[in-house]
Amino acid sequence: MIIDCHGHYTTAPAELQTFRQGQISALENPSLPDPPNPTMSDDEIRASLEGAQLKLSRERGIDLTIFSPRASAMAHHIGTEKTSVAWAHACNDLIARVCGLYPENFVGVCQLPQSPGADLKASIRELERCVNELGFIGLNLNPDPSGGMWNSAPLTDKFWYPIYEKMVELDVPAMVHVSSSCNPNFHATGAHYINADTTAFMQFIQADLFRDFPTLRFIIPHGGGAVPYHWGRYRGLAQDMKRPLLEESVLKNVFFDTCVYHLPGIELLLEVIPTENILFGSEMVGAVRGIDPRTGNNYDDTKKYIDAMGLDDATRRKIFETNAYHVYPRLKAKLAAIAR
């Protein structure tokens, strides 16, 4: 079984964006009412997926995608916490409908109603709702709800502990995933995403978060940002800082996906990061949609790169399937329920 741990609903029906635009209009003109909840038919949802994620998954041989709302559209910096609550509800409910329509193809991960300056109570409530009521198996945690201003506390700060306590209780992991950037220095998918990945990993090196939460688990997407390429730097920095070996201090809790869009990058990832810490992901349909003229394949068809490596079956299976069971313990129960 091939499990893609990193898919976003980037092709949602236009009604979802109409709702969001209604929110933004009401923020700009408070005399306007809040927008009504988006309504779309099952057929509209099917149409949005059949020609995109489902088609590509079938072509590429991906069986199941761990699926969450469009990351760039989370935009936690827009409006207030109330804005984010309504938006997260709408987006997560839609993911639940997708998973209901295609239970063999998609399992849900939620967007949180984070908001700059807000505490995490609403996020915890939404996480509980999504896991307990909608059957989701994880969450996307935005380390920078400001959208490129980076004025929140580091992920190792006690500010975040309430959500970590809930994650441990529910036994769900978080993908560390920023959203769009309103800082003109940072292109969203070309800089902000990758920087956030790198930043989070270094934060994890610096502190004892995983001593406080030994079972807390994070996926750092986009192949871990710059981290595997600079693995020697991170090993050396930890050593100079008298921190434990990365294998002991971070790698029991932190995992990387394979959203690296060329073979040499995937080769490096698999060479330097233990197999146990790598989860197959493609972020399809996502940041890069074109076909690489050098290969004739989509840049984001990351399965092809892994296939090209000639891995033994045990290694392949860990990356494509079984590591995901460890990181997302609720996934096994979902699959068992489908099989019944």
Add this chain to the structure above:
Amino acid sequence: MIIDCHGHYTTAPAELQTFRQGQISALENPSLPDPPNPTMSDDEIRASLEGAQLKLSRERGIDLTIFSPRASAMAHHIGTEKTSVAWAHACNDLIARVCGLYPENFVGVCQLPQSPGADLKASIRELERCVNELGFIGLNLNPDPSGGMWNSAPLTDKFWYPIYEKMVELDVPAMVHVSSSCNPNFHATGAHYINADTTAFMQFIQADLFRDFPTLRFIIPHGGGAVPYHWGRYRGLAQDMKRPLLEESVLKNVFFDTCVYHLPGIELLLEVIPTENILFGSEMVGAVRGIDPRTGNNYDDTKKYIDAMGLDDATRRKIFETNAYHVYPRLKAKLAAIAR
């Protein structure tokens, strides 16, 4: 000849830090006088280098280092532009003394007196002074003088054009190099540096800076941040954005150093980035000072990784020597003057 394009004077005599502390004290208590210019003897300067950069260079077989003030200490966010002007003067004058004492070992690159919110006039004056009077061959340009707040304009914004005009006139390149971080999210050498490298490259993809300045040249240090590891992502993003091929739009003007502290990273760099765009660098004595227990060598002994690759002589010579002549045209004249 082996030229290291990336060295900082991280071991300067304590008098330099005393001067800086005097500046900071005067900022905190304006009744205090500005500190006197640091004075240190030639012997103190020699002692600071003989047991460190010079010793290691000799051991490692590095002939010449392109040498600039300690990057993390630039701290452009401290005080006002006047603070930065005096600090840059002191630091650059000290680099000039190093180059005067060891003309065969060090060639100077300057720190600029950037300051948040200030224009670039003082930086241009200092650049002219350092090139025309002190014989420097390049500059370090901080894309984020705020120290992790990222509230300046992107490097492709017209804000920066005056210094680019001066760089073109003087025919000197800039290394894009941030300084310390006062944002608790960003560890300086583990996140802020790498993020800045990644950020700058993506900015260069997005705009037509090099159409406006066809001969402008930048070195992106630390192996280009995350860029080579995500080369497929950058190629794909440029393609999706209908930008030209990176080879045409960016790689005539942007170069990477080899400050990547493990062999797999160096292998990736040399595999995906054209040889013409790679300059040997180690940033020694710098961010990572320990010995890798896996190899028994210093993490930052990057020459060993390149040596291990079994490159042909032509490729080696480009990376170790001749690419530097292209990027730093004033270097050849300096070497000729030494040889005389």
